[in-house]
Amino acid sequence: MNVIANFFSKYLALFMIIVGITTYFSPVHWQSASWVPAFLLGLVIFFTGLSMNVNAIKGVSRKKKELLVITLMKWTVTVFLSVGLALLFFKDHHEITAGLILSGAVPSATAAALYSFLAGGNTSLVVAASLLDTAISPIITPLVMIGFSGQEISLSFLSLLYSFLTIVIIPLAAGLLVQRFMPAVAANATVIIKLASSVTLLLIIHTLTGSGKKYIAEQLDILPLLVAVIFVQVVFPMAAACAIGKWCKFNREDLLAAVFQVSLCNTALAAILAHEYIGGIGSIPPIINIIMNLSIGAWLANYIAGRHEKTS
Numbered sequence: 035m036n037v038i039a040n041f042f043s044k045y046l047a048l049f050m051i052i053v054g055i056t057t058y059f060s061p062v063h064w065q066s067a068s069w070v071p072a073f074l075l076g077l078v079i080f081f082t083g084l085s086m087n088v089n090a091i092k093g094v095s096r097k098k099k100e101l102l103v104i105t106l107m108k109w110t111v112t113v114f115l116s117v118g119l120a121l122l123f124f125k126d127h128h129e130i131t132a133g134l135i136l137s138g139a140v141p142s143a144t145a146a147a148l149y150s151f152l153a154g155g156n157t158s159l160v161v162a163a164s165l166l167d168t169a170i171s172p173i174i175t176p177l178v179m180i181g182f183s184g185q186e187i188s189l190s191f192l193s194l195l196y197s198f199l200t201i202v203i204i205p206l207a208a209g210l211l212v213q214r215f216m217p218a219v220a221a222n223a224t225v226i227i228k229l230a231s232s233v234t235l236l237l238i239i240h241t242l243t244g245s246g247k248k249y250i251a252e253q254l255d256i257l258p259l260l261v262a263v264i265f266v267q268v269v270f271p272m273a274a275a276c277a278i279g280k281w282c283k284f285n286r287e288d289l290l291a292a293v294f295q296v297s298l299c300n301t302a303l304a305a306i307l308a309h310e311y312i313g314g315i316g317s318i319p320p321i322i323n324i325i326m327n328l329s330i331g332a333w334l335a336n337y338i339a340g341r342h343e344k345t346s
Contacts, residue, residue: 063244083209155290
């Protein structure tokens with residue numbers, strides 16, 4: 035079981051590409067109810083809370099400056115870059131614009147902690163920043179979307195807040211509570227959690243791609259530009275976090291934590307919110323971003339780890 039779980043985790047980005055392509059070209063797909071993708075992501079976030087090493091963040095109390103800087107970068111650099119790219123390249127494609135902005139205006143991805151760990155970064159700092167992200171995102175994300183998505187996209191602050199509560203806050207809190215009061219359950223389920231999270235994310239990609247087939251086909255002419263823009267959306271925050279972290283005199287571990295925490299957003303959540311509130315076309319940018327941020331993040335983490343091994 036452990037071998038299978040590690041195999042799925044290692045090649046998750048590749049599996050997502052395969053699932054996305056085969057779903058798009060397949061004549062059949064799982065035609066799930068509209069609430070299913072949200073439920074699946076809530077399950078992934080529950081697993082995250084169940085496996086999160088909360089005790090490890092106790093020492094982060096000495097890292098208040100780093101935590102503040104990382105959080106500010108996450109909600110300024112990443113958000114405003116996403117807004118700028120969306121309005122610069124896709125201002126006439128309102129759903130694409132909203133989906134692209136949403137991709138950069140959601141909390142950090144759970145993969146940020148994994149990639150930080152692989153690269154030798156301060157995982158505890160990532161976990162602390164992720165919890166802070168999760169706490170403030172139900173307010174910031176709706177404000178960003180209502181402020182920048184335009185009059186053509188009708189969004190309700192309360193509806194977005196409700197989705198955050200049901201998809202993110204409640205499942206994460208439930209996972210943390212189970213870990214706190216039933217630690218044996220969390221300890222014995224580590225391998226199952228890892229495998230279940232990977233399979234659940236693949237199911238989310240399958241259901242969203244299947245339901246958005248016709249919208250993807252309608253936007254094939256702009257897909258190359260969209261892919262290039264999303265590449266910048268993922269990579270530029272990495273470079274910015276590295277530069278700002280060095281300027282703030284972060285040590286190596288904290289710098290690596292900043293790079294992954296600032297750049298990798300929970301675009302599975304963005305895809306589900308876009309599908310529900312913007313429409314099928316709006317979910318295209320987050321779906322592409324999921325695959326790209328996992329792929330680039332995995333490559334960068336392994337590259338940094340390889341270089342560190344050679345120099346040590």
